[in-house]
Amino acid sequence: MNACSDMPGNMARKTGSHSEITGPRIRAAALHLFARHGYAAVSMRQIAAEVGVQAGALYLYTPDKQTLLFDLMRGHLEDLLQAWAAEPKGEGPLARLEAFARFHIRFHLDRPDAVFIAYMELRNLEPENFASIEALRKAYEDELETILRDGAASGLMRVPDTKLATLALIAMLTGVGTWYREGGRLSRDRVERIYWNMVRRAVGA
Amino acid sequence: MNACSDMPGNMARKTGSHSEITGPRIRAAALHLFARHGYAAVSMRQIAAEVGVQAGALYLYTPDKQTLLFDLMRGHLEDLLQAWAAEPKGEGPLARLEAFARFHIRFHLDRPDAVFIAYMELRNLEPENFASIEALRKAYEDELETILRDGAASGLMRVPDTKLATLALIAMLTGVGTWYREGGRLSRDRVERIYWNMVRRAVGA
DNA sequence: CCTTGAAATGAACGCTTGTTCAGATATGCC
DNA sequence: GGCATATCTGAACAAGCGTTCATTTCAAGG
Structure with missing residues (x-):
């Protein structure tokens, strides 16, 4: 059970002297398992088994289970905000609304597990972590609300x-992740277009 | 209605079979706690404590924790289907769509905990229970899809x-439960009307 | 009064949980 | 080779889990 005869490389000019292989693998495994079975239902031993290490090894990469969840959620929301900031948006409210709708669907279809967790596991965050995540989510909602205003x-x-309207539209757009399956009846582009048409009409434009 | 799957060894109600007080109180406590913290995060002892009994007493009313969850979800979906069947619907697709949108919002605002559970805890159902719940949910979705078709x-x-469109609209309408708070800025009736307008426009009517 | 039987207790079961840590193992550098 | 350091194991810990069951409590019927 080596899993790492491949070298850890030269590491650690930074303070975080941890493997750059195992760390991401732990996050990926946790993301997958939390999304599938829920944070509370997944044990540290299950996560470790998926990575191919013993449970104790996880604590070289995260101080505890709660922080593991929090880091996943924060990472996802920071990626979301950053990606939207980098998105070309066109000019005028209508073009921006279309950009938002299409971006939101595309981004969320690419990360179904992270989306699921960011929404479902809020109640498993300790209060201060919850507040921190809520602030990020609010910042994203404000982007849409500004467009609508x-x-x-x-x-x-x-x-x-x-x-x-902001909350209604985000709920509708996010809902796409609950049923869309890769290679299904509808292409991503077609889904994007249909949703955008519903959004446009819903706001009377 | 929602009867328990398995009432323990006891036949007809002569002197009142099992307590008609404790049973419902257990369901109410479980509903509340499951919605707040999630099925996997809530222990039988916590449920019992909320009711004011010891954990062992719960097993007079449910064979196990899984069945308790299943009964809550099935009861909710059966209530939903029955209430929709009893709803006055008017004539023509447009009137029916309005009836559906308003009914859906009203029903879901009345039962935020049950709605939350029916959506969030699907993954904690054992396969056969899951199939059974999915069938009920599908039946409800079909009601809307028929109207749209x-x-x-x-x-x-x-x-x-x-x-x-069915899934998009249901996601949008159900989303109301995530933010609406009793006594907030908007009255129920105003929420109903705004949502109905968005739904109507979204389907191009 | 006694009998009945449902309702609830409280202790116990085997097992899993998150987390810790001394020790083993492997690798890079001198 | 040997030293240093990063990585991981494997056992252990107390606590909590779902569930069972012999025992107690208590109201009602004859």
């Missing part, structure tokens, strides 16, 4: 309540 | 893919 202000959209 | 066939709605 601009759209309403300029008369291009009809949304009686931007906050409500 | 009729609406599209009669030219009253524009939905390029009824299956996709």
Whole structure:
């Protein structure tokens, strides 16, 4: 049970003197198992087994199980915000709304496990971790709300309540992950287009 | 309605079989705790403590923890189907769609805990229980899909893919439970109306 | 009064949990 | 070769898990 006759390479100019192979593998295994069975239902021993190490080895990479979950969620939401910031958005509220809808679907279809966890495991976060994650999520929602508010202000959209519309649209778009399966009846592009049409019409544009 | 799968060794109700007080109290406590912390994170001892009995007493009312979860979910979905069947629906696809949207929001706002569980704890069901619950959920989705198909066939709605639209709309409507709080900024009736307008526009009607 | 039987207790079962840590193992550098 | 250091094992810990069951409590019926 070596799993690592392949070298750890030269490491550790940084303080985090841990393997750059095992660390990511632990995160991947935890992501997969948490998404499939839920945080509380997955034991550290199960995660370790999926990676091919003993349970004790996990603690070289994470101080405890709770932090492992928190890091996964924070990593996902930071990726989300960063990817959206880097997304080309076009000009005007309508173009931006389309960019948002398509981006959201694409991003979420690429990471079904992380999306599932970020939504389902909020209740398993300790209070301060929860607050930290909620702030990130709020920042993302604000991106959409700003678009809707601009759209309403300029008369291009009809949304009686931007906050409500924001949450309704995000719920709808995120829901795609609950049923979409790769290689299914509909292509990603077709899904993107159909959803975008529903979003556009829902805001009266 | 929602009867327990297996009432323990006891026949008809002469002097009142099992306590008609404790049974429902267990279900209520389990509903509340499962919704708050998740099935896997809640112990039988915690449920018992909330009811005010010892853990062993729970087994007078349920054969095991899994069945307790299953009964909660089945009861909720059966109530949902029955309530929709009893709902006045009006005539024509558009009236039926409005009835569905408003019914769905109203029903789900009344039972946030049960809704949460029915969606989040699917992965904690053993395979045969899962299949049974999925069938009920599918039956409900079919109600909406039928409306959308009729609406599209009669030219009253524009939905390029009824299956996709069904799932998108249900996700949007169900999402209301994640943010709505009693006594908040918006009245139930206003929420219902805003959502219904978004639904109507989303299907191009 | 006694009998009945359901309702609940409280201790016990075998097992799993997250976490710790001394010791083994492997690798890179001198 | 030998030293240093990063990585991992394997056993151990206390605590908690779902579940069982002999025993107690207690209201009701004859």
